[in-house]
Amino acid sequence: MDVSDDGISNNSDNPTFASILDQYVSRRGLIVGGLATAATTYFALSPAASAAPTGAAVPASPAATKPLIGFTSIPLQSGPMPTIAPEYRYSVLIPWREKLDGSGESFQYAGFTADQQNRSIGIGHDGMTYFGNERGGLLCINHEYGTNEHVYGRVNAASAADVQLSQAAHGVSVVAIERAKGGWRVAKDRRNRRIHVNTPVAFSGPAAESAFLRNAAGNPTLGTLNNCANGYTPWGTYLTCEENFNGYFGTSSTAWKASAEQSRYGINAAGFGYGWHLHDPRFDVSNTAYGNEANRFGWVVEIDPNKPKSRPVKRTALGRVKHEGAEVVEGKDGRIVVYMGDDERFDYIYKFVSARDWKTMVKKGVSPLDEGTLYVARFNADGTGDWLELSTANPLLADRTMDWILVYTRLAADVAGATKMDRPEWITVGPDGSAYVTLTNNSQRGTAGRAPVDAANPVAANADGHIVRWKDANNHVGLRFTWDIFAVSKDVADAGGQMYGSPDGIWADRDGRLFVQTDGTQPGGSNDQMLVANARTREFKRLFTGVKGCEVTGVAVTPDRRTMFVNLQHPGDGKASVTNFPEQFTGAAGPVPRDCTIVITRRDGGVIGS
Ligand code: FEO
Ligand code: CA
Ligand code: CA
Numbered sequence: 084m085d086v087s088d089d090g091i092s093n094n095s096d097n098p099t100f101a102s103i104l105d106q107y108v109s110r111r112g113l114i115v116g117g118l119a120t121a122a123t124t125y126f127a128l129s130p131a132a133s134a135a136p137t138g139a140a141v142p143a144s145p146a147a148t149k150p151l152i153g154f155t156s157i158p159l160q161s162g163p164m165p166t167i168a169p170e171y172r173y174s175v176l177i178p179w180r181e182k183l184d185g186s187g188e189s190f191q192y193a194g195f196t197a198d199q200q201n202r203s204i205g206i207g208h209d210g211m212t213y214f215g216n217e218r219g220g221l222l223c224i225n226h227e228y229g230t231n232e233h234v235y236g237r238v239n240a241a242s243a244a245d246v247q248l249s250q251a252a253h254g255v256s257v258v259a260i261e262r263a264k265g266g267w268r269v270a271k272d273r274r275n276r277r278i279h280v281n282t283p284v285a286f287s288g289p290a291a292e293s294a295f296l297r298n299a300a301g302n303p304t305l306g307t308l309n310n311c312a313n314g315y316t317p318w319g320t321y322l323t324c325e326e327n328f329n330g331y332f333g334t335s336s337t338a339w340k341a342s343a344e345q346s347r348y349g350i351n352a353a354g355f356g357y358g359w360h361l362h363d364p365r366f367d368v369s370n371t372a373y374g375n376e377a378n379r380f381g382w383v384v385e386i387d388p389n390k391p392k393s394r395p396v397k398r399t400a401l402g403r404v405k406h407e408g409a410e411v412v413e414g415k416d417g418r419i420v421v422y423m424g425d426d427e428r429f430d431y432i433y434k435f436v437s438a439r440d441w442k443t444m445v446k447k448g449v450s451p452l453d454e455g456t457l458y459v460a461r462f463n464a465d466g467t468g469d470w471l472e473l474s475t476a477n478p479l480l481a482d483r484t485m486d487w488i489l490v491y492t493r494l495a496a497d498v499a500g501a502t503k504m505d506r507p508e509w510i511t512v513g514p515d516g517s518a519y520v521t522l523t524n525n526s527q528r529g530t531a532g533r534a535p536v537d538a539a540n541p542v543a544a545n546a547d548g549h550i551v552r553w554k555d556a557n558n559h560v561g562l563r564f565t566w567d568i569f570a571v572s573k574d575v576a577d578a579g580g581q582m583y584g585s586p587d588g589i590w591a592d593r594d595g596r597l598f599v600q601t602d603g604t605q606p607g608g609s610n611d612q613m614l615v616a617n618a619r620t621r622e623f624k625r626l627f628t629g630v631k632g633c634e635v636t637g638v639a640v641t642p643d644r645r646t647m648f649v650n651l652q653h654p655g656d657g658k659a660s661v662t663n664f665p666e667q668f669t670g671a672a673g674p675v676p677r678d679c680t681i682v683i684t685r686r687d688g689g690v691i692g693s
Contacts, residue, residue, distance in 0.1 A: 151596060151617050153693050154685075156624035158579055159609035163655070163662035166628045171685055173627070174266040175665040176648070177222075178679035179206040179229070183258060185271030192233075192674055197244065200251035201277050204258065206234060208650035208678045210313030210408060210509075210588075212321050213639040214388055219261030219270060221388045222639065222648065223321035224680070225310035226253050230657030231357065233675050243362040250280035250359075254307050255323050255395075257388045267646075267682050274391045278323075280306035283394055284384065288453040290399035293486035296379055300372035302365070307384050307395060312408025312509050312588070313637075314383075314421065316452075318445050321386045323395075324406035326426060328380035330355030336369035344491050348405070349427070350377055378490050383409045383423070385452060398452040401435050402473065402492035410510045410518070414559030416440050419451040422518055424507030428525045429534055430493065431501040432460040432510070434470055436560050457492070458562075459501040460553075462539035468553060468564040471499040503534045505545050508602075513591035513618055517554045519569060521586040524548040524603060539566065546604065547572035547584035570616070575623055581606040582623050583614055588649075590638040595619055596692040598626075600649065602634040611635045613649060615692045626692070627683065630664045630676070632656035637680075640691065647683040647691040654678065 154168040167173050180189040181204045190199045206229030214221045229252050231238050235245040259272030269275075284304050286296060296304075311326035333354030341350055350368060354360070360367040365376045382397040383406055401409070404425035414420040417440030423433040436458070437444065437451040444451045458470035473488050473495050475481055480488060480495055488495040505525035512518045522540065527533045529543035536543050539551055553566035575582045585603025592598070597616040605611060613627040613635050629635040629651050637650035654676035655661035663676045683691055 149693065151594060151693070152615050152622065152624050154615075154624060154626060156577065157626070157628065159606060159612070159625070160628050161607075161609050161631055163630055164664060164668065165630055165651070165681065167683065168624075168626050170687070171626065171683055171691075173684075174682045175668055176260065176267050176680040176682050177204045177208075177224070177256070177258060177269060178665055178677040179204055179208075179233075179252070180677065181269060183256070183269065183275040183277070185259075185269050185275075187268060195234075195248070197247040197251040200234075200248055201279065203277075204256050205254055205277065205279070206230070206252040206678050208652050208680060209311055209636050210324070211637045211639045211648065211650065211680075212313055212315040213641065213648060214315070214319065214321075215260075215641070217262070217641050217643055217646070219259065221272075221274060222256075222258050222260050222680075223313070223323070223386065223388050224256050224258070224637070224650070225313055225323050226255065226678075227309055227311050227326070227652065228253065229678070230653055230675075233657055239356065240358040240362055246359050246362045247281075249357070250306070250363075251277070252279070253309070254279035254282065255310055255321075255386060257321075257386070257391070262646075274389060276391050278307060278386060278395055280308055282306055285394045285396045286379075286399060287396045287450060288399035288401075288489070290486040290489040293399075293490055295375055295486060295490040298373050298375050300364075302373070302376075304379055304397075305365075308380050310384075311406070311426070314409030314411050316385070316411055316419070317413060317441065319387070319389065321388055322409040322411070323384045323386060324408050324423070325380050325382055325384065326405045326407060327355075328377065328405070331357060331359050332366050332368045332377050333358070333360040334367050334369035335361065336367075339369035341368075344494060345377065347491070347493050347497075348377070348381065378403070381405060383421070383452075385450075396450075398450070399486075399489050400453055400455055400457065402433060402457050402488075403490050404430065404433065404492050407507060408509045410512055412512050412516075412559055413441070414555075415557055416560070417442060418560055419455070420555075420559040421452070422510040422512070422520075424504075424510055424520055425493065426506050426508050426523070428506055428527055429503035430507065431496050432504060432507050432520060433473075433492075433496075434458045434460070434555075457489070459496040459499055460564075461500060462502040462504075462537070462551075462566055464538040466538075466565055466567060468502075468566050470555075470562045470564070471496075471501060473499060502537070502539060504551075505540045505542075505548060508587045509589045511589045511591040511597070513597070514593045514595060515554075516559065517552050517618075519550055519552050519589055519591065519597060521589045521599070522549050522551060523585045523587050539568070541568065542571060542573070547581075548586050548603075550586055550589070550599070569618075570621060570623075575621075577623070577625075582625065583612060587634070588613075588636045588638055591618065592640075592644060592690075592692060594690070594692075598638055598692065599623070600635045600638065602636060613638075627681075630654045630662045632658065632661050632676075644690045644692075645684065645688055649681050649683065650678070651681060652678050
């Protein structure tokens with residue numbers, strides 16, 4: 084469907100957005116060397132700016148006469164090695180199992196133990212944030228999930244030891260990295276640590292003491308799971324987001340039946356078939372001693388990377404869904420705003436707004452992520468939208484309790500009347516304050532018995548996904564927004580045909596570029612990839628393609644944006660017969676492909692994406 088036929092007022096010719104961005108781009112020269120008023124959403128005015136990890140505090144690249152995206156777009160490919168635009172080069176960093184001690188070594192594949200996994204990089208590299216400068220710093224990186232055959236040598240866990248190894252491979256790595264001759268490497272640092280499924284964690288915010296989070300077993304709150312995308316705060320912490328936690332739970336009890344709340348989160352007897360419930364009672368949903376264990380997952384979790392002894396904190400005010408990511412911006416009056424997607428077919432987009440300005444809250448010892456209001460998005464057909472409050476102040480939710488709303492957020496959002504979206508993945512906010520969400524795909528859109536196409540989800544049986552853009556009223560804290568469709572994947576083409584499908588990772592730099600990463604079917608069965616788009620003209624170019632069978636995900640940059648980190652997740656879908664990257668790249672002789680980080684630089688030292 085052509086979006087211009089769809090009654091959308093805020094379409095590609097949107098004069099408001101274009102003029103704002105034009106003004107911004109033409110003012111870049113003024114911004115250099117000073118504080119950018121156009122970039123206030125990026126904490127550039129905050130004292131924390133020097134620690135802001137995405138290049139917020141550094142001048143935009145000069146030379147406004149150069150094209151925004153000057154590199155040579157490369158073709159799709161289906162091979163066992165990555166490809167990159169000729170103006171660029173890449174190297175490999177932190178493959179799964181690399182030791183955290185800075186030795187540069189990896190643990191052996193054979194006989195690999197949970198204890199060794201706890202002392203090395205996890206598997207399933209995903210969202211990440213870099214807290215550092217051009218010479219070195221801390222990389223916080225999510226480990227979403229891994230190929231079981233690699234982690235413990237078979238598909239289904241056969242013992243508690245298998246499960247413990249798998250649990251240790253999930254979670255987050257905090258790892259110091261430094262620039263060295265010939266590339267980046269892990270540095271020896273007391274802050275290097277792993278956070279995984281058995282790491283003690285704390286709950287905070289309005290639902291922290293909820294009975295819905297307590298177990299009869301009285302067991303401590305442990306772990307983070309299926310950590311997908313991410314975020315970071317202006318006070319220097321990392322946010323890791325728990326996505327498909329449901330698949331790790333299961334039961335062999337035939338008497339057990341899922342509650343309505345469990346069903347809404349996809350919890351069932353089979354799970355993903357990993358078999359954790361057979362060897363760890365926490366994950367057996369029929370074990371009444373652990374009846375609420377699944378409610379302890381599905382949160383946004385805050386980690387202080389500089390305090391290696393600190394506990395990760397699950398922030399209940401941000402709600403419990405299958406969290407994809409958490410994009411944090413500073414809104415009106417210094418309030419913290421967090422945009423979040425819930426990645427499942429027909430699920431929703433959320434926003435949290437802190438109660439007061441974050442600096443005052445932090446000064447008083449109150450987390451800005453603990454007090455505030457949660458909303459869910461409704462996209463109207465006329466190009467406007469509404470943020471619907473998820474609290475007992477909403478008359479539709481007046482008969483609920485606040486902890487029910489936060490623990491069973493999906494059900495609260497159903498009641499509130501949110502718009503069913505085509506799998507909301509990452510959200511990013513550009514320099515003019517526009518937010519972009521990747522809606523990766525939804526094969527069931529418009530099929531019998533499911534939600535029909537609507538203005539914001541206009542493609543029936545949406546195999547390739549789309550990107551929606553919106554802009555909030557009142558500098559991110561308003562209850563209204565305007566929106567349009569930025570790109571429908573199947574309609575984005577170059578001379579080689581359709582350019583991509585299944586957009587997932589997305590990041591806006593401060594010059595008006597969008598980095599779009601894919602996870603899913605690509606044109607012609609090609610490899611997943613990373614493209615760069617001009618937010619104003621919607622021109623796309625292909626910067627990087629991954630190896631066969633991998634997802635390209637996660638994006639982090641040094642403050643000068645001249646080094647970018649991206650991840651290859653599950654290269655070869657785990658099959659060495661497809662690729663054993665990065666071993667063949669580094670010259671090592673590993674038996675299987677390994678998830679790893681790719682370090683991207685421009686050969687001339689320029690800003691990535693230029
Ligand atoms: Fe973990 Fe929705 O991707
Ligand atoms: Ca994703
Ligand atoms: Ca995805």
